[in-house]
Amino acid sequence: MRKPRWWAELILIGVVYAAYSCGRLVARGDARSAVDHGLAILDLEKALHLNAEHPLNRLFTETPALAIPADFAYASLHYVVTPAVLIWLFRRRPGRYRAARTWLMVSTLLGLIGFTLLPTCPPRLLDAGHGFVDTMAQFSSYGWWGAEASAPRGMGAMTNQYAAMPSLHVGWALWCGVMLWRYGRAPLLKALGVAYPLLTTVIVMGTANHYFLDAVAGAAVMGFGLLLTAPALRLADRVRGMFGSAAGREDRPIVSGGWETSAGERIPGQRSSSTSADDTPDRGLPCSSEAESVGKAR
Template sequence: MPYSTTVRRPRWWAELLLIAVVYLAYSAGRLLARGDVSTAVDNGLAILRAEKALFLDAETPLNRLFTEIPALGVPADFVYASLHYLVTPAILIWLFRRRPLRYRAARTWLMLSTLLGLVGFTLVPTCPPRLLDATHGFVDTMAQYSSYGWWGGEASAPRGMGGLTNQYAAMPSLHVGWALWCGVMLWRHGRTPLLRTLAVAYPLITTLVVMGTANHYFLDAVAGVAVMGAGALLTRPALRLADRVRARAGARFSGRTAEPAAGTAAGPATATAAGTVGGGVNRGLPGGTRETGEAVSGTKSPIVGAGCQTSTGERIPGQRTTSADPTPSAGADDSTAAAAR
C-alpha cells in the first residue's frame, strides 16, 4: 500500500520543531561520536592507500591547485563554510511552500540519510586529508585563507568554536550527500532551465570543493552518495510506518471519545430521532409512541400531520386534504349555527 499524501500543507511550526530536534540530535551525536584519534588517522590512511591503488586519488591534485591559486581556494572555502547551511534549508522552505505534496517525502529522505551518516561517523571515525601529517602533501586551505572569512583552522566552524565540531567525521561526506539531495529536488520540481542547471552543477561543485579544500577523500563523497541512496530506499517504508502509527493512534483516540459510557442513556438527538421515525410527534412517551398512542412505524406517512387532531378549519402547514375529510365550508358552518338556534 503506497504511503498517503495529503493536500493540506503541514504545519510550519511542527516542521520547524521536528527539523530542529533532528538537527540538534545529529549535532550532539557527532560530538559524542568522537572516536580515538589514532583510529581515525589509521582509517584515513587506509582510505588514501585504497584510492591510490585504484587511481582515485583526486583530492591530491585538487588540493594542490586550490592551495596555489587563491582565486580558486578562497571561493571554495566560502562555498564549503556556508552553502551547506544555506541552500539545504532554502530548498526545504521552497518545497514546503510550493510543493506541499512532495515536501513530506523529501524531508523524510533528508532526515533518514542524515541519521545514517551519523551512524557512519560513529562506526568509522576518519581523519580528513587536511589533518594528516604534512608528509602526505595536503594543505588545510581553510586555515591558509582564514583571514578572508569567519572560519579558523578547525573545519568550517567560526574562530574559537572548533570544540563544538567533530573534525574526524569525514566518512561519509554529508556535504556531498546534502548537495545531491538538493540537486535531485531542483531537478524533479524545478520548472526553468536555470534550476535544472543548478541541479547538476551544485552537487558536482560541492564534490570538487570538499576534496580541493582537503576536508574529504573521494571515497567520502562516494559514501555520501551511498548514504543518500539508502535513505531514499527507506523513505517509503518509513512513511508507511508513520501513517500506520498515526492511523492506529487516531482510531484509538476517536474510539474512546465516541463510545458512550456504560449505563448512560442515549442523548437527546438519539431520543428525538427514535420518536419521530414514523413522522409523528414524540412527546417523551414510553416506547417512542405518538401523542395519540399509535405505535411508531418504520414507514413515513404521506400526510405531514398524520395522527394529529386539529381544530375545525385549522391546517398543519404542508398537510394534504382528502375527499374523506373535506374542509367545512363557510356556508355549512352558518347553517349549522342556524339550526342550533
C-alpha cells in the first residue's frame, strides 16, 4: 500500500477537526436541559457509589501543587499529545497509520453525536451547593485560560461548555495509550501508554470538568469507533476505487512502438519488482494478518 502523503493527511485532519469544532458550537443545548442531564448523571453515580469526582475535586482544590499542573495538563495535553502520536505513527509505523487515524476520526465524530443528543453541564458549572469547585477558574491567574473552561481568556464564547458527555479528553487519551502500548518498542513508551489515559481520567474529574460516567462514555465511544473502523476503511477504498476507475478509462499512449517480446524474453536491464514496507498495513484495529501481494515481472 502506498504511504499516505503528509500534506493530504494534514488537510484531511484539519478539515475533520474544523468540522468537529464547528459541530460542537452548533450542538449547544439550552442550559436548563444541560443542568438536568448533569444532575441526573450525578444522582446515578451516587446511587451506584461511583461519584469519585467529589473527593478528587476537594483534594485538588485544597492542594494547589496538584491543581495547577492538572489545569495545565487539561488545557494543553489534549491538543499536543494526540497530534504527536499521529505524527509518530506516520513516521515510524506507516503501515499502521491509516487504520489508527480512521479509528480516531470515526470516534471523534461519534462523540460529536453524543454532544448533540445529550448536552451535559460539567460538575464545575453546577450550583455551588453541589460541592464542586472549578479549579481552572480558581487558578486561572497561573495560565492562559480564563474562567470559561480551557479556552484562552476572552474566547470563552467560542467553546461549548456543555459538551461534557462523552469525555473525548479521556477518549483521545485512551487512543494514544493503545497506540503507544501496541506499537511502542521501548518499555517507557508502553508505560506511558498505560499511565496517560489513567492520569487523564483523574485530571478531568479532579478539575471538575467531567463526571466519572463521562470518562466511561469516552472509552465506550472509542470502542464503537474501533468496531466501525474496518467498514469505514472499506467504504473509503470503494470511493477511491470509483474515482480511480474513472481516471483509468482515459486512453493511454502505446510506448512500445508495436514491438513485442517473445515468451520468456526480458528487456535488457529489466528487474523483477518487489515491495517491502516497514509494517504490514492494517485494515482495522487492533491488528490484521493480511499481507500485500508481491508483483512479479513477466
